[in-house]
Amino acid sequence: MNENTAQQPTLVKPVFLHHEKVMEGLTMIFGSSRNSVKISDPDVLEMLRIIPISPDSISLLSGIMGTGKSTYAQAFTQVFFGKDSLGMIKCDPDKTPHETLYGTDVASETSYNYDSKDKLIGTREMFVFDPQALAFVTKPVKFANEISRSGKSVQDALLGLFQEGEIEYRGKIFKTDRPYIVLLDQNPLHLQGMGARELEPALVDRIDVSISIPTTSIFDDLAIQQNKESETELKPILDYAIMKEVFADVRKVRKPLALKFMTLVMSQSLRVCKYRKDISSPIFIESIDCTRCEYKNDICSAIEAPTGHRHIESILKFAGSRAWLDRREEISLEDIIAVMPFALSHRLKLKSKAYMDSESTYSWIKEKALPFIVKQLNIYQEMLNEYIQTFNGSKNGLLSISMKCGxxxxxxxxxxxxxxxxxxxxxxxxxxxxxxxxxxxxxxxxxxxxxxxxxxxxxxxxxxxxxxxxxxxxxxxxxxxxxxxxxxxxxxxxxxxxxxxxxxxxxxxxxxxxxxxxxxxxxxxxxxxxxxxxTNTKFEIQLSETDFMKKVFPKTVKYLDKKDILEFGQNLKNMIAQTIGNVKLQIVRIDDTITLSLESDDRKDLSETRRMLGL
Structure with missing residues (x-):
C-alpha cells in the first residue's frame, strides 16, 4: 500500500446501464415461467443472480441430478445473451480435447491433369481437412456439463482457453468472445465412481466461485410442477452486445483501498500460522502438532494447506457485481463477507478433524471461520489506521505497529x-x-x-x-x-x-x-x-586585468584603502587584503589575471558586499 500523494486519476462511476432490464430478466429466470429455476437457499440464490453479470468469471455448480444446473445455464443464456450464445460440451472420461473442443470440416477437391496439347488425360480427387473450434470455444457463454468426468488433457486445454482467451489446434488459433461467462457443473455422486475424478488443482484455482445447489424442497418441487403448466416462456430481454455494456459498467464499481486491505487481511487469517510464516511448507505440515499449541482452537489449526492469491481477485470481482445489482457505486464489507465462502470453499484444504463439526468446507468457512474473522475486524481496522497514520508522519503509529508485531x-x-x-x-x-x-x-x-x-x-x-x-x-x-x-x-x-x-x-x-x-x-x-x-560562505571570481580595471576596480575605490588601491593600480603591488564590514576581501594579480575572493561567516553580508561591488 503506497501512501503516494501524487494526483489520482478521476474515477469513472457506474451509471447502472440496463439495470432495470437485468432485474426483469432475473425475475423471469427465478420466477414462474415454464423454464424458471427454483432455489430455496437464499445465499445460493443470490450468487446465481450475480453470475450472469460477472464478466470473465468461472463458476462451478455442484448438485445431484434434477437440481436445475443445466436449466439455469440455458435460462440465463436465453434471457441475457440469446440462445445462440451458448456453447455446451458434455464431458466424458474417454473423450480427448479434439473430440471435446474441435471439429473438422472435410471437403473434396478435384484436380484435372492435361497433356502438352491441353488434352484431359485424367482426374484426381483430394480431401481437405479444415479444423474448426466447437461453439464452447468461441461462444461468450460456456457450459461444461459433468466437468469432473473429463480427462486431464481436456482440463489442461480448458485451462489454456480460460487463461489466454484463445487456443491453438493444428496450427490454427481460435479466440473466444470476451467478456465471457463460464459455467462448470458436476454431480458429487459421480465423484464416487462412474469415471469421475478430482479436478486438476490448476483448474480449481481458476474457478472464481463454487456453489453447491441444494436438493429441492417440497415447495420447490410444487412450484416446478406449477411452472411446467405455465403458458409463459422465457424470452430474450438483452443480447450479447448490450451485455458487454453491462459488463463494462459493472467493472466501474469502486473497490476502495481500505476494503481491499480488509479483504487481504481476512484472507491472511486463513493462510498463516501464529508461529510459522507459511503453513504450506511441507516441513510445517510434518513437524507442527497443532493439538499442543495454545491456539489449537483457532481457525489456523484446522487448515492443512492455504490458498493462493486468486481467490482475492474472485472475491473483489463478485463483490463488485453484488454491489451493482444493489445499485451501489462501491463495494461494502458485507459484499466481501457474502462472497468469501463461495470463493474459498473449493480452494481451501482442511484437516480431517474440521469435518467432525462441519459437513463441508463451505459450512466450515461460514460457521467457524467467518464468525472468528469478523470478531477480528476491529483489530484489522486498527491495523489499517496505524499504517495510514505512519505515512501521515505519526511516530506513534510506527511505534504502535512495532509493539504489536511479536x-x-x-x-x-x-x-x-x-x-x-x-x-x-x-x-x-x-x-x-x-x-x-x-x-x-x-x-x-x-x-x-x-x-x-x-x-x-x-x-x-x-x-x-x-x-x-x-x-x-x-x-x-x-x-x-x-x-x-x-x-x-x-x-x-x-x-x-x-x-x-x-x-x-x-x-x-x-x-x-x-x-x-x-x-x-x-x-x-x-x-x-x-x-x-x-555559516561558512565564500565567493571567488577570476577576470582579465582589463575587465577588472574597467568593471570592478572603480567600485572598489569607495570601500578600500586609497593608498593600497593606488599602488595596486600602478602595479606597485600585486595583492590587496582588506575587509568590507564583516567580509574579508582579497585581490591577487598573477600575470594578466586578477582573482578576487570574498569570505564571510554570514551569507547575508556576503550577498550585500557582492551587490555593492557589482558582482
Missing part, C-alpha cells in the same frame, strides 16, 4: 512492507529536496533558510529523524523476529593513514531499523550541508 503474523507482514515503503517514500522526499537545492545556482541566505525550514515539512523524513535512540532500540527488539542475514561490507579507517580496511560480514540485520537509519543518515547529511552553506 504476537501477530499479520502485523509482521505489515512491518516488513512498511520498512520498504518508508525507505522509498523518504528517499522520494529527499530526492525532491536535493533537486530544489541543485536548481539554485547561487542561492541567497534566505533561500537556504527556507530550504532548511522546509525539511520539517517532509512527513516521513521528519518522523524517522525524531526517533530517539531508545525508541529505535525498542523498535529493533520488538521486531527482532523479522531479522534476516545479509552480506555487508564494513570500512574501517587506518590510523596510520594507509589504505582503509574493508571487511565482509554476514550477520543478522533488522530490515526495518536498517531502512530507518539509512533515512536518518541521509537527512542529517543534507541538513549538515545546508547549515554549512549558511
Amino acid at each position: 504476537g501477530n503474523l499479520l502485523y509482521q507482514q505489515m512491518v516488513n512492507r512498511l520498512g520498504e515503503q518508508l525507505l522509498t517514500q523518504g528517499n522520494k522526499e529527499m530526492d525532491a529536496l536535493e533537486r530544489s537545492i541543485l536548481d539554485m545556482k547561487e542561492p541567497e541566505r534566505a533561500e537556504l533558510e527556507r530550504v532548511l525550514a522546509g525539511i520539517q515539512d517532509l512527513k516521513i523524513t521528519t518522523m524517522v529523524s525524531s526517533l530517539t535512540l531508545k525508541e529505535l532500540n525498542d523498535i529493533e527488539s520488538q521486531t527482532e523476529m523479522l531479522n534476516r542475514y545479509e552480506l555487508e561490507e564494513k570500512v574501517s579507517r587506518d590510523p596510520k593513514g594507509e589504505r582503509d580496511k574493508k571487511d565482509l560480514t554476514y550477520q543478522k540485520i533488522n530490515p526495518l531499523t536498517k531502512n530507518i537509519k539509512s533515512l536518518i543518515q541521509r537527512h542529517d547529511k543534507i541538513e549538515k550541508v545546508i547549515k554549512q552553506a549558511l
Whole structure:
C-alpha cells in the first residue's frame, strides 16, 4: 500500500446501464415461467443472480441430478445473451480435447491433369481437412456439463482457453468472445465412481466461485410442477452486445483501498500460522502438532494447506457485481463477507478433524471461520489506521505497529512492507529536496533558510529523524523476529593513514531499523550541508586585468584603502587584503589575471558586499 500523494486519476462511476432490464430478466429466470429455476437457499440464490453479470468469471455448480444446473445455464443464456450464445460440451472420461473442443470440416477437391496439347488425360480427387473450434470455444457463454468426468488433457486445454482467451489446434488459433461467462457443473455422486475424478488443482484455482445447489424442497418441487403448466416462456430481454455494456459498467464499481486491505487481511487469517510464516511448507505440515499449541482452537489449526492469491481477485470481482445489482457505486464489507465462502470453499484444504463439526468446507468457512474473522475486524481496522497514520508522519503509529508485531503474523507482514515503503517514500522526499537545492545556482541566505525550514515539512523524513535512540532500540527488539542475514561490507579507517580496511560480514540485520537509519543518515547529511552553506560562505571570481580595471576596480575605490588601491593600480603591488564590514576581501594579480575572493561567516553580508561591488 503506497501512501503516494501524487494526483489520482478521476474515477469513472457506474451509471447502472440496463439495470432495470437485468432485474426483469432475473425475475423471469427465478420466477414462474415454464423454464424458471427454483432455489430455496437464499445465499445460493443470490450468487446465481450475480453470475450472469460477472464478466470473465468461472463458476462451478455442484448438485445431484434434477437440481436445475443445466436449466439455469440455458435460462440465463436465453434471457441475457440469446440462445445462440451458448456453447455446451458434455464431458466424458474417454473423450480427448479434439473430440471435446474441435471439429473438422472435410471437403473434396478435384484436380484435372492435361497433356502438352491441353488434352484431359485424367482426374484426381483430394480431401481437405479444415479444423474448426466447437461453439464452447468461441461462444461468450460456456457450459461444461459433468466437468469432473473429463480427462486431464481436456482440463489442461480448458485451462489454456480460460487463461489466454484463445487456443491453438493444428496450427490454427481460435479466440473466444470476451467478456465471457463460464459455467462448470458436476454431480458429487459421480465423484464416487462412474469415471469421475478430482479436478486438476490448476483448474480449481481458476474457478472464481463454487456453489453447491441444494436438493429441492417440497415447495420447490410444487412450484416446478406449477411452472411446467405455465403458458409463459422465457424470452430474450438483452443480447450479447448490450451485455458487454453491462459488463463494462459493472467493472466501474469502486473497490476502495481500505476494503481491499480488509479483504487481504481476512484472507491472511486463513493462510498463516501464529508461529510459522507459511503453513504450506511441507516441513510445517510434518513437524507442527497443532493439538499442543495454545491456539489449537483457532481457525489456523484446522487448515492443512492455504490458498493462493486468486481467490482475492474472485472475491473483489463478485463483490463488485453484488454491489451493482444493489445499485451501489462501491463495494461494502458485507459484499466481501457474502462472497468469501463461495470463493474459498473449493480452494481451501482442511484437516480431517474440521469435518467432525462441519459437513463441508463451505459450512466450515461460514460457521467457524467467518464468525472468528469478523470478531477480528476491529483489530484489522486498527491495523489499517496505524499504517495510514505512519505515512501521515505519526511516530506513534510506527511505534504502535512495532509493539504489536511479536504476537501477530499479520502485523509482521505489515512491518516488513512498511520498512520498504518508508525507505522509498523518504528517499522520494529527499530526492525532491536535493533537486530544489541543485536548481539554485547561487542561492541567497534566505533561500537556504527556507530550504532548511522546509525539511520539517517532509512527513516521513521528519518522523524517522525524531526517533530517539531508545525508541529505535525498542523498535529493533520488538521486531527482532523479522531479522534476516545479509552480506555487508564494513570500512574501517587506518590510523596510520594507509589504505582503509574493508571487511565482509554476514550477520543478522533488522530490515526495518536498517531502512530507518539509512533515512536518518541521509537527512542529517543534507541538513549538515545546508547549515554549512549558511555559516561558512565564500565567493571567488577570476577576470582579465582589463575587465577588472574597467568593471570592478572603480567600485572598489569607495570601500578600500586609497593608498593600497593606488599602488595596486600602478602595479606597485600585486595583492590587496582588506575587509568590507564583516567580509574579508582579497585581490591577487598573477600575470594578466586578477582573482578576487570574498569570505564571510554570514551569507547575508556576503550577498550585500557582492551587490555593492557589482558582482
